[in-house]
Amino acid sequence: MCRDCGCSLGPEATRAPFAAGTNSSLKIETIEVITAILGENDRVAAHNREHFDEHGVLALNLMSSPGAGKTSLLEATIRALDGRLRVAVIEGDLATENDADRIRACGVPAVQITTGNACHLDAKMVHDAAHDLPLAGLDVLFIENVGNLVCPASFDLGQHRNVTLLSVPEGDDKPAKYPVMFRAADLSLLTKTDLLPYIGEFSPERARGALRQIGFDGETIELTSRGGAGFETWLAWLDREVAAQRERAARGESARPRVQPDGASAHAAGSRPQR
């Protein structure tokens, strides 16, 4: 069922000889290729997505800077769900099992990927981690990416939706500084809003404005992982997405984040780029 056991996805890159050079024994040729540089990653990501769809699992990729509250959000979410949805988590960090330990302490399976010095997760890492999880018995797989507002945005993992977190202490202009990352979001969470009374510099309205300026037109939820109305709105979003994924899976359909890294969007179009 995996690339390791022989299944393959996607045609080979389009290529054709373009021009011939000298007529000596050595010849110079220019080969027109036009293929996604990250095409191999995209291929594995598509394969991951097939695994998730096969089991009707919703895969969410959580991205933010380090310390924005991804793990705290997951802990609070798992506790609030109280078994209502079956959850597992893939944790990405450069080092330590700390985050996976925190998730396991909430009573759900977690796999820690330690990337060494790599600043992002890629599809192959997620593929290997997913094989250590009971996908058949899950409703939601959270993939907590490496805390980083740059690199993770360029790699498709096979997720259905991207969720970005922007925490109040970081400042409301973060979307303008890191447009590629925040533009990739399907859902934007403004976290640690319990700190708003102490950090007057942060304006949720300005944050929303900065998100609009970079072309984000999805839903924005203000919340704190300590609970409250915003947190309930997040849980309701999760319920809707899980239900939508079940329906799609039953129809044999899938979903992708609204914004795709370039190579992945070429695959999504169902056709290779034309020469």
Added chain:
Amino acid sequence: MHELSVCQALIEQVTRVARDNDARRVISIVITVGPLSGVEPQLLEHAYPLAAAGTVAQDASLVIETVPVRVRCCSCAAETEAQANRLVCGACSDWQVDVIGGEEMLLTRVEIETETASIH
């Protein structure tokens, strides 16, 4: 600094093209990169020699063609250039736009040296 990962993926693609076309060596590689791809051309240039070392593309030059962010306005239909952190219509300033360029991260051309069949 994910540019090293991107360069390693690039070299894998180029190596495949070289092998499929019986190349003795790769002379140049042309890629197209847009600001919304999330990779920085200058960092790609720095990372490239590390990824290329010891491969068929070891001595190949890397040519990076950069393209601007372009948007099509949903209100006035104008197609204009935009900044990555200000995706608004250049004509009417409306923020409801479709991105039509600037997300590229593509391998476009590979120049290779091959040996012709009729030697001597």
